[in-house]
Amino acid sequence: MKNTAVYPxxxxxxxxxxxxxxxxxxxIFPRLIVAVTDNQSKTPSYTLKERLTxxxxxxxxxxxxxxxxxxxxxVHYLKKKNARILIRGLRAVSDFEYEFQLALMNRKLSPxxxxxxxxxDEKYVYLSSxxxxxVARLGGNVGCFVPPEVRSRILKKxxxxxx
Ligand code: ADP
Numbered sequence: 001m002k003n004t005a006v007y008p009x010x011x012x013x014x015x016x017x018x019x020x021x022x023x024x025x026x027x028i029f030p031r032l033i034v035a036v037t038d039n040q041s042k043t044p045s046y047t048l049k050e051r052l053t054x055x056x057x058x059x060x061x062x063x064x065x066x067x068x069x070x071x072x073x074x075v076h077y078l079k080k081k082n083a084r085i086l087i088r089g090l091r092a093v094s095d096f097e098y099e100f101q102l103a104l105m106n107r108k109l110s111p112x113x114x115x116x117x118x119x120x121d122e123k124y125v126y127l128s129s130x131x132x133x134x135v136a137r138l139g140g141n142v143g144c145f146v147p148p149e150v151r152s153r154i155l156k157k158x159x160x161x162x163x
């Protein structure tokens with residue numbers, strides 16, 4: 001399974017930027033696992049199950065792409081999946097320092113792991129889940145930032161919290 005790649009993230013919620021990276025990675029690697037994680041240092045806006053369901057729905061058109069939940073150390077998960085490639089998205093300089101540290105830490109923990117950085121289309125470089133959540137919370141239209149399934153879920157959530 002040398003060519004299996006894993007794209008880990010919180011995806012809270014998945015955005016068009018994430019989807020752009022997934023599409024690019026799926027053109028390079030025959031098997032791609034999108035691995036949804038509960039990042040303990042962040043309080044998620046969407047449950048793990050919601051994020052899993054949304055990701056499954058927006059990636060069903062890509063035949064080599066699977067979505068899974070993972071917890072624990074990323075390199076252990078990669079080993080379990082027999083995967084060597086780690087996909088991360090790079091937006092702007094602001095991502096670089098954290099991603100650089102993460103990639104080198106993962107390499108130290110597992111020397112055979114290679115991190116591959118993919119840049120999204122420039123129209124998504126400013127896009128983050130955090131921004132989407134903030135705009136949605138304040139009643140803004142997030143339709144051009146997320147796939148339609150995600151937009152519907154966000155609208156439902158906003159309706160509930162406005163009651
Ligand atoms: P994490 O909590 O692991 O950073 P995210 O869901 O925020 O989870 O991001 C997962 C990966 O996707 C990270 O590598 C991040 O840089 C990348 N990413 C997030 N948004 C975008 C975007 N708009 N364009 C490209 N990559 C992105």
